[in-house]
Amino acid sequence: MAEATFSSLSSSSLKSSLQQTPPGNPVFVAFDDKYRCVVCNGIVREAVQTPCGHRACEQCIFQLLHGNPKKVKCPAGEETCSFLVLSEIHRDSGARREVRLLLVFCTFKTEGCEKILPWKDLQDHEIMCTYRLVECRFSSEGCKVVVIKRDVEIHQKQCPFRLESCKFCQQEIQNQLVQEHLEKTCPQYVIQCTYNCGTNPAPRVQMEQHSKECPRRPLKCKYHSIGCEFTGSEEEMEMHTRSETDSHIQLSVVRNTENALEVLHSREVTQTMDVKITELEHLLTKNLQVIEDLKGGVDTMKKAMKDIKLKVVAQTERLITVERKVENLADNEAHNKLSRDMMMIKETQNTLEGRINQLERAGPMGGSNGINGTLPAQIQQHERQLGIMDLRMAELDLRFQVMETASYNGVLMWKIRDYLRRKEDARTGKTISLYSQPFYTGRFGYKMCARVYLNGDGVGKGTHLSLFFVVQRGEYDALLPWPFKQKVTLMLLDQENGTRNLVDSFRPDITSSSFKRPTSEMNVASGCPLFHFQTLPVYKDRQNLSDIAW
Known part of the structure; x- marks a missing residue:
């Protein structure tokens, strides 16, 4: 009964607490011990009063008494303190009101705010406080600076991450990247020819096209593919071609010799591969013949297994028929005769099952005695048939699962x-x-x-x-x-x-x-x-x- 009462008290107080003690842990201008919780020793929140007159947080009392099988004495520890009884703990509305009016410093006192105000007004003040820390509006561009609200505009005017329009291409660029943009990527920025051919400066997009056709652009020697490393202008390239004819001929001879050696090596590799391919074709032909022989053995085994299964099914049906007849006959002599027939059928079935088990145990190297004495030598493939039987058992198991x-x-x-x-x-x-x-x-x-x-x-x-x-x-x-x-x-x-x-x-x-x-x-x-x-x-x-x- 006491626990139910406390739960009700805690629930109703908790609903009203959103309008009572303000959130946060501010710095108080002055802190009187009468507002100190006897349990947590901090500022009392949602104050309740014990029978002995001490104050505590509602949540602290709840945690202290909830689920505790023993009697709990007031934590103040004074001689006048008594054991706590939930029904005697009451809400202290006066203390709650006084706590809300306690004077506190602004949360941003360390940033320079000297405001002192009642605790209940602190949250509203924090929203408007000019010393509140805010992020730069260019934080999405990479700025990590955090400044007080009153200085944020000054920072943003000087922020290296602020966006500016390029005066040449009108593209928005971070302030700190403007110079790099002009020097490397701006398509409209005027530059000179890279090869100093004397052409008038022009926008980068035009100069890039000019560079592809510039008469002074460096060219690779047409014998570069065979080892000549010379590069130069068109005029220099003509002089190089005329003066280095012997060198180019020598490079051509060396490259032709290398190509001839590579051709010889390729022929040797090709001949080796032809020999291996011939061997593989012979082996493949041999394996195909073996596979055909194995298929014949499998077909024979399937037929033999089918005959055995048919015999087992026939014997089982005969056994079931005999059992039904035995149940309906009253004559003792007929009953005994049918019983003997049934025993003979059961023995025949057991014999067939034993022979089947013997074949299964014999494996691929088993003998050819019993009812399978006429089976060919391919009985060694019997294991494959056992695998087929396993598949059928798996199908039956699946059917049972569906039924279940x-x-x-x-x-x-x-x-x-x-x-x-x-x-x-x-x-x-x-x-x-x-x-x-x-x-x-x-x-x-x-x-x-x-x-x-x-x-x-x-x-x-x-x-x-x-x-x-x-x-x-x-x-x-x-x-x-x-x-x-x-x-x-x-x-x-x-x-x-x-x-x-x-x-x-x-x-x-x-x-x-x-x-x-x-x-x-x-x-x-x-x-x-x-x-x-x-x-x-x-x-x-x-x-x-x-x-x-x-």
Whole structure:
């Protein structure tokens, strides 16, 4: 009872505290101990008074008493202090009002503000204080300087990051980068020819074009590709070509010799590669022949395994038939005869199973005795058949998992994972539609599933998500009324906050073949080809979309 009372007191006081003690930890002009909390020894906030007359912060008292199984004595530690009882602790409105009126220094006193004012007015003063620290308005350009508000305009006029328009190209450049801009990048800044050809100075954009055609621009020797490193003007290049003819001929001879050696080396490598290719072709031909032989052995093994499985199935069916007959016969003699027959059949089945196990244990090097005495030497490939059997077992395991997760209350919760990848597969035609796991209206009810076209179907192709309901052939269809008449509701669930679910429902058309008793594995799907318009903002803002739930 005491704990509930304290929670109520704390809750009501906490709501009013936003209008009581101001925020922050200011520097007080004078601080009287009567405003000191007996628990935290700081300024009392949302003052409450103990039965012994001491003051404390409401939050401090809450933390002191909350969840403490023992009695707590007033922290003041005086002889007159008593144990604290929540029902005897009251709000001290007078102290709260006095604390709000305590004089404090401005928060920016260290910056030069000499203002002294009541604590309750401090927050409003801080907003208007001219000594408040502010960032330069060019901080987005890289300025890290923080100045007081009254000096910010002076700083911004001198800030090296302030933007200025180039007087040549009118582009806005940081003040500290103006000179660099003029010297390196400004397209309209007037410069001289780099090669000092005597052309009149011109804007950089024109001079760059001139440099490509300047008669004094340095040219590489036309024999540079074979080793000549000479560069010079057109006139110098002509003189070089005439004077260095012998040198160029010598470089050409050396390069031709090198090319000849490289050609010889390439021929040797090519011959070696031809030999290796011939060897690989021979090996490939040999491997292809081995593969053909192995395929023949696999086919033979498949046939043998199929015969064994057929025999096992036949014996099992005979055993089941005999057991049913035994249950219905009352004559002891017939019963005993059938029991003996059943035992013989069981022994035959056990023998077959033992032989199959023997073949499996024999592995690829096993013998050829027993019922497989006629199998060819390729019995060594039996391990591959065991792998196929493992795959079939995996398929059966998957079917059991589907059966275990099946719903029998008429509701299917279908979550499609990797939505974006599956949507792309549907768009490219790789996987046009998806089927859900089956679900049922009851343990012996209708069998159904859902079919979805993530890129739409029919009139909704490319623009909508199409969702359909499918009636499947079930084991108890003969016991159910047809056609299917139950109401079908389709819902696309919003996985963020559940406020934007998409819902559509319909009643089956009893004349449609989609809702008659199935004669094949499943009926033609029926539903909503325009169920969900692809550009609706249901999931538009979800950048990490991977699943969609129904």
